[in-house]
Amino acid sequence: MVAASLWLIGTVVQILVDLTRTVEVDHAAISAFVASTTLASRSSLSNSTMCENHPKCKHLSGECCPTPSGIKLGCCTLDVPLSLAACASHETCVGVTGNCCPTDDGVHLACCDSTVTGHDPPPRNHTVREKAQLDFATRYNGTARLLASVQTHGFYANHYESNNPLRIIPDEQRSSNYFLVIGDWGRAGGPGLCQEAVAEKMKKYVAQQSSLGKKLLFIASVGDNFYWTGVTKEAWGRSWSDPYGSADPTSPLFQVPWLVALGNHDFGDHDPFAFCPYAQAQAMASFAGQPYGSLQLNMDKNPSRPVNTAHFWLPDYNYHYEIPELELEVIAIDTNVNGLFELGGDWHGHGESFNICGGIDPVADFLGRVGLSGRLLVQERARVGTAKTVLIIQHYPGLCHRDVFEEAMPKGRKVNVVCAYGHIHAQRCDRVNSAGICDTILTGGGGGCCAPDVAYAGFTAVRLTNDGGFISDVTSPSVRMPYGICGWSRRLATNKTEEP
Numbered sequence: 001m002v003a004a005s006l007w008l009i010g011t012v013v014q015i016l017v018d019l020t021r022t023v024e025v026d027h028a029a030i031s032a033f034v035a036s037t038t039l040a041s042r043s044s045l046s047n048s049t050m051c052e053n054h055p056k057c058k059h060l061s062g063e064c065c066p067t068p069s070g071i072k073l074g075c076c077t078l079d080v081p082l083s084l085a086a087c088a089s090h091e092t093c094v095g096v097t098g099n100c101c102p103t104d105d106g107v108h109l110a111c112c113d114s115t116v117t118g119h120d121p122p123p124r125n126h127t128v129r130e131k132a133q134l135d136f137a138t139r140y141n142g143t144a145r146l147l148a149s150v151q152t153h154g155f156y157a158n159h160y161e162s163n164n165p166l167r168i169i170p171d172e173q174r175s176s177n178y179f180l181v182i183g184d185w186g187r188a189g190g191p192g193l194c195q196e197a198v199a200e201k202m203k204k205y206v207a208q209q210s211s212l213g214k215k216l217l218f219i220a221s222v223g224d225n226f227y228w229t230g231v232t233k234e235a236w237g238r239s240w241s242d243p244y245g246s247a248d249p250t251s252p253l254f255q256v257p258w259l260v261a262l263g264n265h266d267f268g269d270h271d272p273f274a275f276c277p278y279a280q281a282q283a284m285a286s287f288a289g290q291p292y293g294s295l296q297l298n299m300d301k302n303p304s305r306p307v308n309t310a311h312f313w314l315p316d317y318n319y320h321y322e323i324p325e326l327e328l329e330v331i332a333i334d335t336n337v338n339g340l341f342e343l344g345g346d347w348h349g350h351g352e353s354f355n356i357c358g359g360i361d362p363v364a365d366f367l368g369r370v371g372l373s374g375r376l377l378v379q380e381r382a383r384v385g386t387a388k389t390v391l392i393i394q395h396y397p398g399l400c401h402r403d404v405f406e407e408a409m410p411k412g413r414k415v416n417v418v419c420a421y422g423h424i425h426a427q428r429c430d431r432v433n434s435a436g437i438c439d440t441i442l443t444g445g446g447g448g449c450c451a452p453d454v455a456y457a458g459f460t461a462v463r464l465t466n467d468g469g470f471i472s473d474v475t476s477p478s479v480r481m482p483y484g485i486c487g488w489s490r491r492l493a494t495n496k497t498e499e500p
Contacts, residue, residue, distance in 0.1 A: 155369065184446045189239075194448075207252045219253070230267055260313065264423070265344065269350060272353030275343065327388040327389065331378060378401045425445055429442075
């Protein structure tokens with residue numbers, strides 16, 4: 001296996017990190033990364049940051065929205081004009097009275113459009129979460145802590161093979177190839193009606209495309225692959241292989257490669273060492289002295305993974321995958337340092353594992369180094385890659401790193417970048433490029449989760465074009481189900497859901 005460990009710290013270096021490099025260079029790279037995360041520090045202050053100015057934060061003192069360390073507590077209200085909060089201002093909320101986006105209680109209904117959505121419903125047990133966030137934000141200095149973690153453990157190195165290791169065979173005609181993107185799909189305990197409905201829609205779509213001579217290259221997953229708190233041994237079959245027919249020769253999705261990223265629900269008490277591999281008494285695997293602990297990683301990192309899962313591809317937390325014949329590249333990055341308090345859903349799903357890890361600080365340190373690694377990988381691929389179409393997948397809206405990629409591109413390079421993410425349980429185009437093609441895609445409607453409902457369940461299809469571009473389908477009836485057809489109700493203060 002080829003170890004791909006590429007970094008941009010002034011020049012490209014292979015990481016087995018040399019900690020004799022100047023602190024100034026490391027500090028600059030780390031500061032740039034921290035400034036782009038929820039751990040960022042702020043240079044200005046306004047009255048809107050004070051806890052007392054947010055109704056649900058009034059029981060707290062000081063700054064909450066964000067805190068002095070840049071973390072926005074769950075009790076914060078959004079700065080949304082009243083006219084946009086009204087249900088009548090949103091096409092799919094018409095017929096509902098009052099405020100929807102958010103409601104007077106701060107909840108964003110699933111019918112809200114992209115102008116004001118971007119946040120999950122308020123967390124369960126506000127007091128516990130908010131106090132934990134405030135405590136963490138008060139004492140955590142993102143740049144200093146991450147620098148200290150790097151000096152202790154070294155930069156996180158991504159070890160993987162990148163040149164089409166799954167041997168995907170494309171059609172010779174570029175425009176005859178396509179891929180699918182899906183997120184938030186692996187329902188806990190096995191597929192319910194919603195995940196099954198989306199899976200069947202995917203099979204139907206792929207069968208139709210096959211009859212037209214089109215080649216499905218892979219399925220990209222933007223995270224929350226296994227609810228609620230990480231993968232279990234049974235979930236590989238119940239939540240993945242069975243509903244999609246990954247091991248069923250009669251299924252249109254039989255042995256189709258999945259290129260995946262991790263979401264907040266892929267971490268938690270079922271997979272405690274995924275965010276603190278150093279806490280293991282004995283690592284599942286180790287590369288160049290770097291331990292691994294996630295149960296979703298490929299078999300070279302996790303020998304206990306079922307043998308029929310080889311085409312579920314997660315070689316490291318960050319990686320890239322090239323199909324040179326098509327001038328196509330996928331970059332998968334981990335941005336979960338931005339969702340520390342949502343790992344495993346909330347404290348019900350990560351409390352035990354945080355204790356195993358030694359608290360939230362070691363988790364933040366590890367995921368911070370992983371996140372920095374992902375940012376540097378994006379910069380590196382922009383500098384040295386040759387693909388004409390690049391898909392960047394990660395879990396959270398607003399964290400695609402397209403700007404990081406484009407700023408690092410050498411002069412003269414032209415790339416069609418597609419950003420895809422989930423976390424919000426809907427199918428929506430968040431940006432259209434100059435050619436009128438959706439290139440920023442929310443695709444969290446896989447059916448695995450959850451309240452108040454899956455606004456638009458479905459998946460995304462992206463077809464390559466002969467000129468090096470692509471055409472995406474995010475919202476057509478071929479890939480997206482009618483509004484509200486998949487509904488959930490949540491039992492508060494638990495990680496359990498019910499489908500109607």
